[in-house]
Amino acid sequence: MKKFITLLMQRWKADTPRFFKGVVRVGLSISAVSVAIHVAVVGAGATEPNWWCVVYPYVVGIPAGMAAVAKFAKEDKE
16 A cells, blocks of 8 residues: 555655646636635525536536546656
């Protein structure tokens, strides 16, 4: 288990390929905008539409998960 965690830490700190850097940026951007919209609606005291309550966890969670997984991609040094 310790070896696995060490490997994950090395991959997290390694250089990320260009494509996956884009995936990280897009995923985090979608999640951040979704959270900002949710906070604004709740802060304004507005009633959230039902479809937003259903979609919100996925709009935040899936792109954030994509960004986290893409961060583990490691650029090969040749």
